[in-house]
Amino acid sequence: METMNDDLASLNARIDRTNELLQRMLAEVAKTPSTHAIFVDAGYLYAAAGRLVAGTEDRRAFDLDAEGLIDAFIDTARTIFADSRLLRVYWYDGARRRIHTAEQQTIAELPDVKVRLGNLNANNQQKGVDSLIRSDLESLARHRAISDAALLGGDEDLVSAVEAAQGYGARVHLWGIEAPEGRNQADPLLWEVDSQRTFDLEFFKPYVSRRTAHTFDPTGAGRPAREDVRFVGAQIAAKWLAARGRESLVELLPGHPYLPGSVDQDLLVEAEGLLQYSLRGQADLRRALRDGFWEHLQAQY
DSSP states (O other), X not given: OHHHHHHHHHHHHHHHHHHHHHHXXXXXXXXXXXXXXXXXXXXXXXXXXXXXXXXXXXGGGEEEOHHHHHHHHHHHHHHHTTTEEEEEEEEEEEEGGGOOOHHHHHHHTSTTEEEEEEEEOTTSOEESHHHHHHHHHHHHHHTTOOSEEEEEOOOGGGXXXXXXXXXXXXXXXXXXXXXXXXXXXXXXXXXXXXXXEEEOHXXXXXXXXXXXXXXXXXXXXXXXXXXXXXXXXXXXXXXXXXXHOHHHHHHHGGGTTOOOHHHHHHHHHHHHHHHTSOOTTOHHHHHHHHHHHHHHHHHHO
């Protein structure tokens, strides 16, 4: 009888000890703040916001204030997840050979922002972005780095990313952009998430504006000289090199005399802004622009 009482006392002591450890664990968990992250599919953002505000999905036709939008997204998340802290904003986009454009480099330099690049094929279609989103969502949820994820996107391929994060206990909140007609988010994605929010035209108006096209004067009046265009190309190259560094230059040089599509497009748009003149359809001036760009870079190598 005495042995039985001793065993019972020992069992009770172990139960008390277990309860004490559980209480301590719960107390520590209670003191640990919740954490959220924002995941932005930039391809969806540009296409949907451009269509909503500027009436086009062509990035070359409008300007998007990415820094202002990121701040607005952070403020929105702060309101929704009032008792949570921000881990960071993940910005997913495509680029030729995964080389940052000047715009992507600027976004990458923003505080609390991580730019992740997939590839951009010959048809300007993103490749590998959805897998990057899934990898990050799953990893962060598995390591309990986030409790909530705000996902701005619309592709059905993101369903697996949502399921992966939810499997580790994270809640996924889908953010979308108002569509002028129909929907721009896949139904299976809408069905899978924990909550939904749609940003409307008034939200995006301050951050998206249509570019003013510079028309070509066939009479040649006001047409810049080739040397002036070449000089502008060198100016832009100096700015590009200062922002990107010599490592990016080394990656770019083997492609001479060709520029990656994203770099070439940024060069064209910036040159037209500086010249206040359209270079579209003018092969000789476009060549002069590229020549000036390359000559400056090669002189620095």
